[in-house]
Amino acid sequence: MNPYRNLAFWSWNGDMNEQEVQLQAEDFADKGYGGFFLHARGGLAIPYLREEWFRAARRCLEVAERRGLEVWLYDEDGWPSGFGGGAVNGLGEEFCIKRLICCKSRKELGSNRFLASYRRAGEGYERVAEDEAADLVIGCAVDPNYVDLLNPRTVEKFIECTHEVYFSRLGDQFGKTIKGIFTDEPQVFAEYPWSDALPEAFARNCGYDLLDELWRFFDPREANFRYDFYRVLAAQFSESYIGRLSDWCGAHDIVLTGHLAGEDGFTVSYRLSGGCMPNYARMQVAGIDFLGRRLTSPVLPRQLGSVKNQLGKELAVSETFGCAGWNTSFAQLQWIWAYQAAFGLNKACLHLSAYTILGRRKRDYPMFYSYQEPWWEVFGAMNDRMGQISEFVSRGEPCISVLVLSPLTSCYGLAYDSPRIKEVSASVRLLLENLMDLQIDCDLGDEQLLAESGRVEGNELCVGRMRYSCVLLPELISLERETWSLLERFHAVGGRIASVGALPELVSWVQDGALRAFAAGIPVLTNRRGVLQKYFDQCGDSCRTAYFTDRLDGELARGLAVRVCREPGRILVFAVNLNTESRLIGRLHVCGRGTLIRLEGAREWTLPAVWSGEET
Numbered sequence: 001m002n003p004y005r006n007l008a009f010w011s012w013n014g015d016m017n018e019q020e021v022q023l024q025a026e027d028f029a030d031k032g033y034g035g036f037f038l039h040a041r042g043g044l045a046i047p048y049l050r051e052e053w054f055r056a057a058r059r060c061l062e063v064a065e066r067r068g069l070e071v072w073l074y075d076e077d078g079w080p081s082g083f084g085g086g087a088v089n090g091l092g093e094e095f096c097i098k099r100l101i102c103c104k105s106r107k108e109l110g111s112n113r114f115l116a117s118y119r120r121a122g123e124g125y126e127r128v129a130e131d132e133a134a135d136l137v138i139g140c141a142v143d144p145n146y147v148d149l150l151n152p153r154t155v156e157k158f159i160e161c162t163h164e165v166y167f168s169r170l171g172d173q174f175g176k177t178i179k180g181i182f183t184d185e186p187q188v189f190a191e192y193p194w195s196d197a198l199p200e201a202f203a204r205n206c207g208y209d210l211l212d213e214l215w216r217f218f219d220p221r222e223a224n225f226r227y228d229f230y231r232v233l234a235a236q237f238s239e240s241y242i243g244r245l246s247d248w249c250g251a252h253d254i255v256l257t258g259h260l261a262g263e264d265g266f267t268v269s270y271r272l273s274g275g276c277m278p279n280y281a282r283m284q285v286a287g288i289d290f291l292g293r294r295l296t297s298p299v300l301p302r303q304l305g306s307v308k309n310q311l312g313k314e315l316a317v318s319e320t321f322g323c324a325g326w327n328t329s330f331a332q333l334q335w336i337w338a339y340q341a342a343f344g345l346n347k348a349c350l351h352l353s354a355y356t357i358l359g360r361r362k363r364d365y366p367m368f369y370s371y372q373e374p375w376w377e378v379f380g381a382m383n384d385r386m387g388q389i390s391e392f393v394s395r396g397e398p399c400i401s402v403l404v405l406s407p408l409t410s411c412y413g414l415a416y417d418s419p420r421i422k423e424v425s426a427s428v429r430l431l432l433e434n435l436m437d438l439q440i441d442c443d444l445g446d447e448q449l450l451a452e453s454g455r456v457e458g459n460e461l462c463v464g465r466m467r468y469s470c471v472l473l474p475e476l477i478s479l480e481r482e483t484w485s486l487l488e489r490f491h492a493v494g495g496r497i498a499s500v501g502a503l504p505e506l507v508s509w510v511q512d513g514a515l516r517a518f519a520a521g522i523p524v525l526t527n528r529r530g531v532l533q534k535y536f537d538q539c540g541d542s543c544r545t546a547y548f549t550d551r552l553d554g555e556l557a558r559g560l561a562v563r564v565c566r567e568p569g570r571i572l573v574f575a576v577n578l579n580t581e582s583r584l585i586g587r588l589h590v591c592g593r594g595t596l597i598r599l600e601g602a603r604e605w606t607l608p609a610v611w612s613g614e615e616t
Contacts, residue, residue, distance in 0.1 A: 003315060004346050004390035006036025006383050007072060008353040008369065013043035013361050016056040018239040023511030024355065025063040027371055030381035032351075036060075037182055037349065040077045040085075048077040048085045058497070061170070061261075065177050070180035071180040072257070075162050075245075080185035080261065081364075082241070083314045084161040088154060089147050097146040100192035101139050102218045106130070107474040109139045117209045125215045138214050140194045149186050149241045150195035151234065155463070159248055166414050167252055175253025180285060183258035183272045186241055187272040190262075191416055192444045193233060201236045202228070203515045223413035227478070227509035230412040233273020242282045255284035257317050263288050264300050266411050266425045275408045277446035280307040287317030287349070293324040293332055295339050295578060298432040304407075305343035306443035309398050310453070310464035315347045322351035322365045330382050338576040342561035344398065388601050389574075396565030396572050399545040403461060403468040404431060409447055410477040413509045420477070427501045427527060434529045437473075439547045439562045440536065445471070451482040461490040470543065473522070475501025478509045488518060496539060500527040544571045546590045557586045562566075590616045 008028050022507035028036055038057060046052040077085035089096050102108045106117070117134035118125035125136055163181065170178060177198045188195075202210035206228045213392070216222035217229060233502075242256075249256040260276050269276050280286035280303065288304050290296060301318075308316045318340050321333060337348055350423040353370035354361060369379065408422045414421040428444075433444050445463060453464045458583050460467040471490065476499075479487075484507055491497055506512065525531050533556070536543055545564045548557040563574040571590055588596065588607075594616050597605040609616050 002034055002387065002391070004394060005032070005387045006348045006350055007070065008036040008314060009034050009039055009319060009349050010036040010370075011039055011041040011352045011354045011361075011364065012053075012056075013041040013354060014358065015045045016052065018056055018059045021056045022059050022063055024068070024168070024353075024371065025060045026067070028353070029063070029067040029069055031376070032070070032380040032387070034387070035072060036277075036353070037072045037074050038480050039074040039182075039352070041352075042078065042364065043356070043358075044077070057170060061177055061296045063174055065173075069177075070179045070250055071177050071450075072179055073166055073182050073257075075158075075183050080146070080187055080592045081183040081258070082149050082154070082158050082186050084158050087161045089144055091157060093142050093144075094196065095147055095151065095157060097148050097189060098140040098142050098194040098196075099215075100194045100217065101141055102192075102215075103137045103139070104135070106137050109137050112139045114139045116214055118215045124219075127212045136215055138218075146234065147195075148188075148195045148301070150188060150193070150236045151197045152240045152244065155241050155244045159244065163165040163245075163248055163252075165486045171252070178254060180255035180257045181245075182287075183245060185258065185259065185261040185289070187261040188233065188237065190268065190271045193271070195236070197236060197240070198232065202232050205232050205235065220418070221576070224509050226415070227409070227413040229492070230270060230274060231409070233407050234270070234278065234412075238279055238282055239273045242279045246282050246284065249284065257283060257285040257287050259287040259289045259317075259319060263303070264297060265429065266299070266407055266422050267416075270408055270411045271416055275406075275446070275448075276303050277307055277406065277408070277444065279470065280304055280449045281311060281446075281449060285297060285313070285315045285347075285493045288345070289322070290318045290320040290336070290340060291323045293328050293336070295431050298343070298436055299429050300454040301340050301343035301345055302432055302442075302444055306347060306445075307449070309400065309443055310449060310466045312465050314394075316345045317347045317349055318345050319349045319351050319370070321367070324367055326367050328367055332580075333382060334385055334389075335576070335580060335597050338389055338574075339561055341389045341393045342461070342563045342574060344393060344563065348386055348390065360584070369520070377462045377520055377573070384601075392572070392599065393565075393574055394401050394564060396567035396570070398441065398466075398610050399564040399566055399571075400441045400443055400466065401469045401543050402435065402440055403445045403463070403466075403471045404428065404435070404442050405471065405473050405476065405483070406444050406446045407474055407476055409480055410475075410504070413506075415476060424475050424477065430527050431472065431474045431500050434527065434532050437529055437558055438533055438536070439556065439560060440543045441563060442472075443468070445478045447483045449484055451480065454482075454486050456486065456489045456495070458495060459484065459493045461493055461495055470496040470498075470539075472561060473497070473499040473501070473503070474527075476504040477502070478506035479504045479515065481507050484515055484518070491518075491521075498523045500523055500525050500532070546571060546588065548575060548584070548586045548588055551585045551587055557584055560584070592616065 118136040199210045216225035245254045262272045268416045350369040561576040565572045596609040598605045
């Protein structure tokens with residue numbers, strides 16, 4: 001099995017006739033797929049995870065074993081994951097998702113659950129008994145349509161009715177033909193999340209009673225409390241859901257894959273899951289959702305690519321091409337995949353392949369990558385091409401010396417509708433775009449991962465297996481104490497640190513004069529391409545092992561995404577033109593003396609090249 005071949009996101013959305021299932025599985029093999037996901041979807045006409053389902057699954061496994069395909073499971077009847085096709089939320093209110101409600105009276109709360117009452121005291125509030133007069137009442141609304149993933153009991157029930165059922169019926173193929181299981185957009189309420197598991201977790205992590213101080217969550221001035229709240233929520237989500245699923249998969253010889261909700265930017269992701277990168281780190285094979293016929297902000301693939309680089313993960317998955325539209329061309333698909341590959345993503349899950357497109361099913365986020373398409377007989381060429389790209393970007397070690405600090409914890413203390421939070425998120429997005437345009441590859445540095453695996457060695461800051469000589473700070477408000485300590489040690493040994501926005505003044509959302517004094521010694525740059533280029537030029541280290549120039553004016557070429565890796569005896573360069581309207585006529589420069597070779601699958605061509613005394 002080639003681990004870099006495309007996977008079909010196979011929509012099981014009909015009667016799942018065993019003979020038809022076998023024919024379609026054989027067809028995927030004929031078209032060059034490396035395997036498929038078994039994904040229950042709208043229109044499924046047989047009971048989910050019942051006898052007919054597993055008969056069809058067994059037929060697929062027989063084909064996959066004979067044809068050398070991978071089979072990947074999907075953990076839900078639809079999405080988002082966690083409700084077990086209705087079995088988990090059907091157990092009652094304890095297991096259902098909840099959101100906070102703030103009212104002026106107990107009567108206004110209505111039939112929603114009561115949590116705490118408060119009476120005004122100075123500029124704040126103090127908690128009072130439920131039957132006492134109150135100026136503020138906080139409760140929670142229970143939504144029976146989804147589940148509380150912050151509650152470990154919910155996740156235990158989900159595993160019991162999904163993962164354990166799969167293992168009881170197909171466990172003999174776990175770790176063999178069955179490679180892993182996909183979890184899809186697990187989340188909490190975006191604006192005012194609540195769980196009955198939070199008070200205990202809060203007391204354990206913060207040392208004070210959550211319900212005594214919960215009124216602070218609704219006060220825009222109470223940034224310290226919101227920081228504590230989201231810090232606890234992030235840890236609880238990671239432990240309760242991602243961690244438990246990952247541990248179960250590891251114990252059963254398969255891997256956890258899938259993606260989170262709201263991954264495109266920090267303004268949403270911190271509210272839905274506490275942040276992406278710490279959760280990617282917990283998954284054996286993490287993934288993203290790359291929607292549409294477009295190139296997204298680099299924030300989306302950069303977060304996953306950074307975790308893959310730093311923790312040495314072999315694979316990074318993308319559920320890609322969903323919502324691209326019926327008239328998307330092969331050239332556009334290759335362009336979209338090449339962009340993701342430039343960040344190190346190397347296993348494509350093509351959204352989606354349909355068992356049937358009868359009736360309304362044909363409107364299910366097209367286009368489809370299955371037998372219903374008129375070009376299906378030649379689609380194997382696209383699978384081959386994407387597989388070549390994925391395999392190439394998987395070779396060697398990435399040549400990256402720049403680390404951009406993640407603004408995740410700077411979002412924790414801000415109200416979700418604060419204009420400042422958009423500024424913080426926009427700052428890191430613009431910085432990543434400018435660096436990409438300068439052909440300077442970089443990684444994002446998540447503060448939790450820095451605390452777990454960050455260190456200073458020589459004059460470099462290391463995270464996991466990656467080593468960086470330069471750290472750039474986007475606009476930040478607060479740093480974790482461990483991050484600040486690490487940056488101090490890095491700066492003391494001559495490490496380069498620069499900021500491209502407002503310097504942080506808070507440590508864990510508390511004022512700290514020592515941090516302000518330290519920040520005063522850090523150069524502040526304008527977050528513009530030209531300014532950043534001058535900074536790297538003046539440092540005498542371009543942070544580029546290879547780069548392209550425009551052949552006409554000799555200037556650094558614009559509009560490229562460039563990935564450079566090193567393997568024994570070779571430097572590997574992968575470049576993507578981000579502008580489909582024009583071609584680049586340019587030169588490739590590689591540091592050091594050597595021969596330039598173009599690779600095209602298994603073929604190689606020597607390119608005309610000269611040695612300048614410093615580069616080829």
